[in-house]
Amino acid sequence: MPSTLLQKVWDAHTVRRLPNGQTQLFIGLHLVHEVTTPQAFDMLRARGWTVKFPERTVATVDHIVPTRDQRRPFMDVMAEDMLSALERNCREAGIRLFDLSTGSQGIVHVIGPELGLTQPGMTIACGDSHTSTHGAFGAVAFGIGTSQVRDVLASQCLAMEPLKVRRIRVDGRLAHGVFAKDVILEIIRRLGVQGGVGYAYEYAGEVVDRMSMDERMTICNMSIEGGARAGYVNPDDATVDYLRGRRFSPAGDAFDRAEAWWKSMASDPGAAYDDEVLIDGSAIRPTVTWGINPGQSVYVDEKLPTARELPSSDRAAIEEALQFMGFHAGDPIAGTKVDVAFIGSCTNARLSDLREAARVIRGHRVAPHVKALVVPGSQGVRLAAEREGLDRVFTEAGFEWRGAGCSMCLAMNPDRLEGREVCASSSNRNFKGRQGSPTGRTLLMSPAMVAAAALAGEVVDVRRFRD
Numbered sequence: 001m002p003s004t005l006l007q008k009v010w011d012a013h014t015v016r017r018l019p020n021g022q023t024q025l026f027i028g029l030h031l032v033h034e035v036t037t038p039q040a041f042d043m044l045r046a047r048g049w050t051v052k053f054p055e056r057t058v059a060t061v062d063h064i065v066p067t068r069d070q071r072r073p074f075m076d077v078m079a080e081d082m083l084s085a086l087e088r089n090c091r092e093a094g095i096r097l098f099d100l101s102t103g104s105q106g107i108v109h110v111i112g113p114e115l116g117l118t119q120p121g122m123t124i125a126c127g128d129s130h131t132s133t134h135g136a137f138g139a140v141a142f143g144i145g146t147s148q149v150r151d152v153l154a155s156q157c158l159a160m161e162p163l164k165v166r167r168i169r170v171d172g173r174l175a176h177g178v179f180a181k182d183v184i185l186e187i188i189r190r191l192g193v194q195g196g197v198g199y200a201y202e203y204a205g206e207v208v209d210r211m212s213m214d215e216r217m218t219i220c221n222m223s224i225e226g227g228a229r230a231g232y233v234n235p236d237d238a239t240v241d242y243l244r245g246r247r248f249s250p251a252g253d254a255f256d257r258a259e260a261w262w263k264s265m266a267s268d269p270g271a272a273y274d275d276e277v278l279i280d281g282s283a284i285r286p287t288v289t290w291g292i293n294p295g296q297s298v299y300v301d302e303k304l305p306t307a308r309e310l311p312s313s314d315r316a317a318i319e320e321a322l323q324f325m326g327f328h329a330g331d332p333i334a335g336t337k338v339d340v341a342f343i344g345s346c347t348n349a350r351l352s353d354l355r356e357a358a359r360v361i362r363g364h365r366v367a368p369h370v371k372a373l374v375v376p377g378s379q380g381v382r383l384a385a386e387r388e389g390l391d392r393v394f395t396e397a398g399f400e401w402r403g404a405g406c407s408m409c410l411a412m413n414p415d416r417l418e419g420r421e422v423c424a425s426s427s428n429r430n431f432k433g434r435q436g437s438p439t440g441r442t443l444l445m446s447p448a449m450v451a452a453a454a455l456a457g458e459v460v461d462v463r464r465f466r467d
Helices: 005-013 038-047 077-093 108-114 129-137 146-155 180-191 206-210 213-226 237-243 253-264 312-325 351-361 379-387 390-397 447-456
Strands: 014-017 023-026 029-032 057-060 096-098 123-126 140-143 157-160 164-171 199-204 230-233 275-280 287-289 297-299 340-343 371-374 422-425 441-444
Touching (some): 005 199, 005 230, 038 146, 057 077, 077 096, 108 123, 108 379, 123 129, 123 146, 129 230, 164 180, 180 297, 199 213, 340 447
Parallel strands (some): 029 057, 340 371, 340 422
Antiparallel strands (some): 014 023
């Protein structure tokens, strides 16, 4: 029978069906970083266990690294201790570590694809919720907790609940000034932050087919924000072209064989889905979140919702968000003053993201009251951007050009909001306290929209700045 990619990958990696209904899945690639691993390694030692397949685990440092000054030892003692622990654990277990000295360090969900570690048909796990990013390549990728990190280290397996599949087709053609970030915010706005619970999302349609791999990663990255356990795009020529020549991709005849297998893993015509959603991509406009979850968003030319416009079940959440953000129902989102502009994160810190932001910024200056920073997603992205002169575009406009890391997305480092600051952010979460201040306020948008907000000093339609 015709099968979805999820079913094909699931079946190929099934070790056994467990009595509780879960599946024991073999994990093809395990990505680790400094935050969710120290306890996992301690648990291994306490039980006398070793890392089963160290060659299938790859480590980097991203969450706690400072981006302004990355010299060792770090001024933050806890950050230095966490990185030292990761270095020690990787050394003892024989795990490859891409640290600050390698030239390949970066956010785990950026370096996996750019190094060719992420490949179609894989199962991938990482102790980070945005592991769904890797689904852009036709992999089935899960974020896991610390105890599950321990289990994968010890057995290379993971016990997983079976998933349903929802196919989300985005057809038509995106309008000028609309990007992948706007598409995924539209999906979450429509389906809700819990709409994907129990599902994997398969992204398809004319808009997705035309997307670059960077754009597909943005879409898949935020699947978790819509409640989905995973999100993926079927592998195609764009996938293969991206992977050709990457450091850890197959080479020569092996690449040709891999290409044939990768494409065979795509969902079959006629495959059955548990649910299907159709979205007109041509109707999507530049989008901004206004609340405290990624589903609370409006188009930049819209006004904030009023209680009477929404189901009664949503009203309490709307009122809470409005109160926290200091907004009023019916307010326009455009014109909202911003204090900080952040371009970065595993959602939108790749080279194409920086190029789009630089197109908006070139020849302009950041508003005097705005603190603006650009944090490339990896050392590789940073170097490539500097070769193109993008760093000069940003710095001449008044942006700070930083080293690679997670930075303000999670604020487990010196980059964080202060007090009630409002941040225009290209990251993925706008929860209370997400960017380091319990009262700080986050507005999610595309990198180009962040760039426009930095220049105007307020939320503004990016199409004002684009030719």
